[in-house]
Amino acid sequence: MSVFDLNDGPGFDRRASLPDHQGAEGPTLPGRNCFAMLQRFALSLALWAAASSANAACIDLKQKSGFSFEGTVSYGIFAGPPNYQDVRKGDAPEAAYLLKLDAPICATGDEFLKPEQRFDRIELYPADAGPAGRALARELRRLVGKRVVVEGNSAFGAHTGHHHGALLLPTTKVAVPFDPTKGYGTAMTTVQAFYLALGAGSGDEASKFVVPEKRSSGTFSSTVITNFYSKLVFPLTLIDIVPINANEYRVRYSYVAPVTGRCNGESVVRTTKRDGMNLIESIRAVSDC
Numbered sequence: 113m114s115v116f117d118l119n120d121g122p123g124f125d126r127r128a129s130l131p132d133h134q135g136a137e138g139p140t141l142p143g144r145n146c147f148a149m150l151q152r153f154a155l156s157l158a159l160w161a162a163a164s165s166a167n168a169a170c171i172d173l174k175q176k177s178g179f180s181f182e183g184t185v186s187y188g189i190f191a192g193p194p195n196y197q198d199v200r201k202g203d204a205p206e207a208a209y210l211l212k213l214d215a216p217i218c219a220t221g222d223e224f225l226k227p228e229q230r231f232d233r234i235e236l237y238p239a240d241a242g243p244a245g246r247a248l249a250r251e252l253r254r255l256v257g258k259r260v261v262v263e264g265n266s267a268f269g270a271h272t273g274h275h276h277g278a279l280l281l282p283t284t285k286v287a288v289p290f291d292p293t294k295g296y297g298t299a300m301t302t303v304q305a306f307y308l309a310l311g312a313g314s315g316d317e318a319s320k321f322v323v324p325e326k327r328s329s330g331t332f333s334s335t336v337i338t339n340f341y342s343k344l345v346f347p348l349t350l351i352d353i354v355p356i357n358a359n360e361y362r363v364r365y366s367y368v369a370p371v372t373g374r375c376n377g378e379s380v381v382r383t384t385k386r387d388g389m390n391l392i393e394s395i396r397a398v399s400d401c
Contacts, residue, residue, distance in 0.1 A: 169345040171267075172373050174221035177399060178265045179281060180351060180366055180376045181234060182289060183211040187256045188276070196273040208276045209236045209252045211262060219279060224269030235270070235277030236262060239284050251286050261351055262286045290352035299383040299390035300353055303361050306381075306392055307350040310365075313342030323384065323391045345370055359383045362398075375401035 171179070191197050192204035199205045216230035236252060238245030264281040295301045302321050309318035315338030319327045326332040341348060346368035354362045361381045368374045378398040383390050 169368050170218040170220045170227050170373075172221050173219050173225070173267055173269070175374070177376055178263055178284070179267050180261060180263050180364070181211055181213060181281070182259070182261045182349075182351070183213040183234075184259050185236070185252060185255050185257065185286075186210045186212060187253070190276045192274065206274060206276070209256075210234065210277050211236055211260070211281075219267075219269065222269040224271040225278065229278070231278035233277045233279075234262075234267075235275060235280045236264075236283045236286075237280070239264060239266075239282035248283060248286060252283075255286060255288070259289055260286050261289050287352075290350065295353065298355070299359060299385075300355060300361060302383060302390040302392060303353055303363060303381050304350065307348065307353075307363060307365060310337065310341045311348040311350065313338060313344070313347065315339075315341070321392055323386065323393050341367075343370065344368060346374075356380065369401075372401070375399075377401045 187207070187209055189199065190206045190208060191199050192206040195201070195203050197203055211234040213232040213234070216232040218227050218230050219225045220227050238248040238252075240248070262281065262283050263285040264283040267279055267281045270276070270278055270280060292301075292304055295304060306318050306321040309315075309321070315334035315336070318337050318341075319332060319334045322332045327334070330336070344367050348365050348367040351364040351366060353364075356362055359382060361383070362378065363381055364376075364378050366374065366376050376399065380396045380398060381392055382394045382396075384393040385391075
């Protein structure tokens with residue numbers, strides 16, 4: 113499901129009192145048995161719903177689109193073979209870059225990671241073994257200790273002694289997170305404000321930054337925006353905004369929806385100027401959400 117429709121805006125996704133049939137000495141009759149069965153069924157349904165909701169909030173490692181994470185890069189040397197215990201006792205040194213997340217996450221779709229297993233460290237390594245990979249390794253080294261946004265594909269759970277994070281990400285890109293000061297004096301501030309309002313689930317605020325003719329109805333309306341974004345499992349997070357030209361911006365964001373799960377989204381936002389104010393005219397989804 114797309115977050116935004118092409119050129120139009122965000123797309124969305126008594127308990128009864130039963131008679132007592134039990135006599136002082138007599139057997140339990142069907143009325144009470146049925147009530148007990150209903151109680152057990154209701155409890156099972158509640159547990160199933162809770163588990164389903166928890167799984168929806170996890171990253172699906174089977175998804176075809178790439179992954180994006182934000183955190184702080186660190187570098188460490190770990191003990192390898194033969195004993196995987198201590199380099200100072202003769203084990204081979206294995207270097208690794210790790211990304212420390214702000215909060216633990218979980219994952220589904222991998223036999224080595226269970227949904228109830230939460231983690232906050234991801235091992236990063238260049239997906240490309242050639243010149244591009246060597247350049248990315250230099251970037252990781254330069255950015256140790258700094259906050260970054262990383263992108264990659266085909267993430268998988270740790271399953272050997274050579275893996276030093278719960279999740280491993282073949283990394284294709286690393287960059288410093290979006291700097292909002294770059295947008296001062298441009299329409300980028302309008303785009304930024306719109307996505308911050310989506311993150312807060314506030315349709316009233318978000319619609320203020322849209323051209324007037326699209327605010328009252330349709331996918332840009334306050335009601336539709338609020339109904340979708342206020343019900344997300346994890347709210348929308350703005351990753352970055354990159355100008356394409358004076359009135360167009362490429363926006364990347366992420367969120368977790370109750371049914372469809374995690375979205376690493378990308379859209380192209382077109383702005384226009386009305387009475388000296390920059391407003392959003394259209395949004396075209398580049399990704400599937």
